Amino acid sequence: MEEHIYKEGYRVIYGSSENSTVIARDLLQTFKNYQVDGYILAPTAGLEDDINQLVKEGYPVVVFDRASPDLQCSKVLVDNFRGSETAVLHLIDNGFRNIAMVTLAAGQDQMNERVNGYHAALQKHGLPPILKEIIYNEDPHKTIQNLKSLLKSKKDIDAIFLRPTISP
Structure with a gap:
């Protein structure tokens, strides 16, 4: 642009x-x-x-x-719901079954649509959601610790759907 x-x-x-x-x-x-x-x-x-x-x-x-x-x-605008759903369905089609989503805890419509698309894709295949929301502008060390805790507590995660612009 x-x-x-x-x-x-x-x-x-x-x-x-x-x-x-x-x-x-x-x-x-x-x-x-x-x-x-x-x-x-x-x-x-x-x-x-x-x-x-x-x-x-x-x-x-x-x-x-x-x-x-x-x-x-x-x-x-983009279709946040469809974009997330398509991305997660792609992961499922490639054999991933324990897909975590990391997103911002923002409560904004576009964020909610992305989470809803993630959930919809998992529901189509009867897979459980693993959702981790992080705080925008949180101390990077705390964000890293939270993500490490997620990975330690859910050792069966085989893919992570990371919503764009998250930079701990």
Whole structure:
């Protein structure tokens, strides 16, 4: 995306909210102060009114990864349920039977859809779920210890479905 935008004479300014609505609002205001031409966002919960206000003010806005139906802007989304289900079915088709899923304990819709897809694939084959949720921004050593504990307590795990962007 950045390469294509650059060829069109635009630049990308990036900011991370660390999943904080307060930080996200501050970043939106900062970008507005810099008179950006448009927004591409992975919105935090509670940012719907702010995003809809940008649209009302005439800014082009595209959200990705997660989106509330209340957002009145363009959206680029994936089918999280189907993606997870397909990935886990692939593991099952290749002989894996004790498949653990490691995901973030976030409660966000897209995360729940991924977990639901994981469960659906296992249920189709009568396999038990082994779900490990980790905390976003948890101390990396604690995350590693939690994962080690999982592997020690469930020695029969033969595959791990790791939801993307987890980096302990």
